[in-house]
Amino acid sequence: LAKTTQPISMDSYEGQEVNITCSHNNIATNDYITWYQQFPSQGPRFIIQGYKTKVTNEVASLFIPADRKSSTLSLPRVSLSDTAVYYCLVGDPQDTGRRALTFGSGTRLQVQP
Amino acid sequence: EAQVTQNPRYLITVTGKKLTVTCSQNMNHEYMSWYRQDPGLGLRQIYYSMNVEVTDKGDVPEGYKVSRKEKRNFPLILESPSPNQTSLYFCASSEGAFSSYEQYFGPGTRLTVT
Numbered sequence A: 001l002a003k004t005t006q007p008i009s010m011d012s013y014e015g016q017e018v019n020i021t022c023s024h025n026n027i028a029t030n031d032y033i034t035w036y037q038q039f040p041s042q043g044p045r046f047i048i049q050g051y052k053t054k055v056t057n058e059v060a061s062l063f064i065p066a067d068r069k070s071s072t073l074s075l076p077r078v079s080l081s082d083t084a085v086y087y088c089l090v091g092d093p094q095d096t097g098r099r100a101l102t103f104g105s106g107t108r109l110q111v112q113p
Numbered sequence B: 001e002a003q004v005t006q007n008p009r010y011l012i013t014v015t016g017k018k019l020t021v022t023c024s025q026n027m028n029h030e031y032m033s034w035y036r037q038d039p040g041l042g043l044r045q046i047y048y049s050m051n052v053e054v055t056d057k058g059d060v061p062e063g064y065k066v067s068r069k070e071k072r073n074f075p076l077i078l079e080s081p082s083p084n085q086t087s088l089y090f091c092a093s094s095e096g097a098f099s100s101y102e103q104y105f106g107p108g109t110r111l112t113v114t
Helices: none
Strands: A009-013 A018-023 A033-038 A045-050 A053-056 A061-064 A070-075 A084-091 A101-103 A107-112 B004-007 B010-013 B019-025 B031-038 B042-051 B054-057 B076-078 B087-094 B109-113
Touching: A009 A018, A018 A107, A033 A061, A033 A070, A045 A053, A045 A061, A045 A070, A070 A084, A101 B042, B004 B087, B010 B019, B019 B031, B019 B087, B019 B109
Parallel strands: A009 A107, B010 B109
Antiparallel strands: A018 A070, A033 A045, A033 A084, A053 A061, A061 A070, A084 A101, A084 A107, B004 B019, B019 B076, B031 B042, B031 B087, B042 B054, B087 B109
16 A cells, blocks of 8 residues: 655744655655645645645645655745644555555644744 | 535444444535544545445455445444444545545544443
8 A cells, every 4th residue: 555654743933934744655657646734623624736846826835856755745934823734645556446545644733933 | 515514523332333424525526435533543544435336445444334325425334333443534525536636524523432
C-alpha cells in the first residue's frame, strides 16, 4: 500500500511561514498529491492539490520536486486559526483496479501568539 | 448546499449490538468511502465504493460491512461491535476514485462501544 510520512507535530508563531513536508516514495504515475486541513471534531477539508512543480492558491503553496517522492505544503504568515492537523493524500501505486486512498498520520500544527 | 451528512453524530452502544451509521451525499458523486480516526493513527480507510453495487476493502475493513444500493447512500454496518471499534468515523465522497478528486467529508460520528 502507498505510504506517506509526515512529521508528527510542528510549532510556529503567528506571522511566520510554515513548511510541512510529506514523503511518498511510491507515488503512482497518475496520482496527484492533495493536502487537507482538519480542525478538532470536524471532517478534513481540501486545501491544495498538485501534480508537479509548484501550485499556489489563496491559502497555501505546494512544492513538488521532479521525482515527486515528496511534497511540501507552505503556509505563509500563519495565524492562530491555522492551528490544525494537516494531511497529505496520494493514491495507491499497487492499485490495479482498486482505488483505495491512503492518508498519512497527519502533522499537528500549533500556532502560538 | 452540497454536503455529506452522517447519522447519528454520537452513539454509545454495547458490545455485540448491531448498528448502522448512515451516510448520504447530495452531489451525485460516484466515489464514497468510510474512514476511522484514532489518536496517533490519522485517517484510515475502512471501505470504499466506486459506484452503485461496487465496494471494496480499504486498509482496516475487519468488523465492518457496507452496501451501496443507491448512489447517494453508503451506510456503514457493524454487525457485532467491539470496544476496539470505539472511534471517530467519517464518511467522504468525491466525483471520482483517483486522489486528484477532492474528497468531501461528513461531520463525523463518534462511536463508543462499551
